[in-house]
Amino acid sequence: MSHKSFVWICLLPLAAVTAAFFLLPMARLLVTGAEGPRGLAEYLAILVEPRYRATLVNTVLLAAATTVATLIIATIAGLFLQRHRFPGRAVLVAILTFPLAFPGVVIGFMIILLAGRQGLIGDVSARLTGDKLVFAYSIYGLFLGYLYFSIPRVILTIMAAAQKLDPGLAEAARSLGAGPFAVLRDVILPGLAPALVASGAIAFATAMGAFGTAFTLATNIDVLPMLIYTEFTLAGNLATSAALSVGLGVMTWLILALARSFTGNSVAAAG
C-alpha cells in the first residue's frame, strides 16, 4: 500500500463520522429552518419579529457586559499574579483556575448558592439591612454565572500572554519617566491586545450560546438559547427553533472567526 493511500485511509473514519453526525445534521437544520409557514423569511424573523429581536438585543447586551467585566477583572488579577511572587501565590492561581472544568449547570448551582433563596448574599444582606437580596434567578444571576465561567479562562490567557511580554519595554518606558498608568496604557495593554481579543471573543461567544447556566437558574430568562429551547420543547415550533439556532450559531462562529483573523491564533469556545 502506498503512503498516499494510507493517508487517505487514515482520514476516512473522520470524514464518515463528521459527515454523518455533523454535516448532515447541520444541513437538516438549515432546511428545517426554511420549512415553516414563513418559508425562508423564518431566517429574518430573528431580526424582524419584535419579540425575537428583543431577546437578541438582550442576549448581545448580556454577552457584551460579561465580556467587558471579565476582561477588566481578569486583566487586573492576571497581571498582578504574573508580576509578583509571594507566599500562597500558587494556591491563588489554583483557586482561580479550578472552575475551568465546571459545566454550565454546575456554575448555575454555584450562583444559586451565592445569590439564590438560601444563598450567602441573601443571608448576609438580611442580617445587615433586613432585606434579603435574591437575584440568582434573573439576568443578573446569569451575568454572574458567565463571569464565573469566563474569569478562569481569561486569567489563564492573560497570564500566559503577560509572561511573553518583554519586561525591557516597560522598564524602558519607566526610565523615560512614564508613570505606572502610562506604562500600563501605552506598553502593557497594547502588548496584551491579541490575548484580550482572543479571550474576549470566547467569553462573548460563550455568553451568547451557553445554555446550561440559564437552564439551571430559570427557564424564563430572556436569552436566545432559552428562547430556542422553549420554542422547540414547549411550543414544538421546529422551523423557528432551527432558524434561531442557525442564526445563533452563525453569530458565535463569526465572532470567534473574526477574533482569530485578528490575532492569528486559533481560539475555541466551550460550555
Next chain:
Amino acid sequence: MRDRIIFALQLLFTLIVAAFLAVPAALSIAAGVTVNYFRGIQSGVTLQWVAQVLDLYAGTIMASIAIALGTLLVTLVVGVPAAYALYVRGGRLARLVEEIITLPVAIPGLALALGLLLSYGGFGNFRRSWLFILAGHVIFTMPFMVRSVMAIFASIDVKSLDEGAASLGAAPWRRFVDVIVPNAAPGILAGSLMVVTLSLGEFNLTWMLHTPLTKTLPVGLADSYASMRLEVASAYTLIFFVMIIPLLVAMQWIGERGSAK
C-alpha cells in the same frame, strides 16, 4: 510607598475574585455533608446525602463514565490517524477539514443537538440508545483530540521520523503504529484527558439528546437542582467534583511539564 499601596489593592482585588470562585464551591461541598444546611454546619456532619445520591443517581454516574470512555475510544481510533493524515498531507484541504471539525466547538451545543434530533429522531432504536448521546459527544470532543495530537506532530518533526522509518523499509501502517503513535503519546494523553473531562461535564447537547432511560451525570445534576433539597443537590455536585478534579489536576500537571521542557 505608592507601590506598596498598589500591591495591597491588587492583592485584595485578586483575593475577592478568588473568593467569588471558591466560596460557592466550598459552600456546595459543605452543604453536601451537612445534616441541615439551613441550620448550618452545627446541625452535624453526615454522609446520608451522598448515600441518597448514590442510591438515586448511581445509574447516571455509571452512564457518564461509560459514555466518556466510549467517546475517548472513538476519538482515539478516529482522531489520532486523522491528525496524522492532516499533518503529513498539509495544504488547503487539511486546513479546511480542521476548520470543519472545529466548528462544533464554536456552534452552540443546542444547535448541534437540534440538528441531530431532526436527522435521527425518526430512528427510534438509535434515538433511544446511549449511542445517540455518544455521537454528540464524539462530534463535540473530536477537535480537542485532533488538535492536541497535531500540535505534538508539529513540535517533534514527525515528518523526518516518518521518512526515516520509510527509508528503512517499514510499511505505512507499521510506521504509524511503531513510530508515530509512541512519539505522539504526550499529545494523545493531553487530548484524552480533555475529551474525558469535557464528556463527563457535557450538558448543552446531552440535555436535548437524553431520554428518561439515557440520563448522564450532568442531566441528573440539573434534575436534582430543580427538584431535590439543597443538601442532596450539593452532595451530587460533590461527587461530580471528586470525579472531575483529579482530571483537572492531571491536565495542569501535564501542561506545566510541557511548558517546563
